Amino acid sequence: MIKSVGQNISAAIEATRLREGAKTRASAATGSATSSASAASASPAARMAAQGAPVDMDRIAAIKAAIASGNYPVNANAIAERMVALDLSAA
Numbered sequence: 001m002i003k004s005v006g007q008n009i010s011a012a013i014e015a016t017r018l019r020e021g022a023k024t025r026a027s028a029a030t031g032s033a034t035s036s037a038s039a040a041s042a043s044p045a046a047r048m049a050a051q052g053a054p055v056d057m058d059r060i061a062a063i064k065a066a067i068a069s070g071n072y073p074v075n076a077n078a079i080a081e082r083m084v085a086l087d088l089s090a091a
Contacts, residue, residue, distance in 0.1 A: 042050075066072040 063072065
């Protein structure tokens, strides 16, 4: 009994894999033509999101150097106050 159930499940899984594979191949064939068209007509917001957040690598390098040399000022009171304010506003 258990063996026949296992065989039925295996057959169903394989059939599903075959159907999904056919769908994937079909969408890949049509998707390549539409992806270039959709990229060209993407909204400015979509293009900006694809580019990622603006990052000032020079500023990051300067902060890393200051931390490494021990010259980065840390105001523990300001940090603690901000943490408490964030925690209280979330409640």
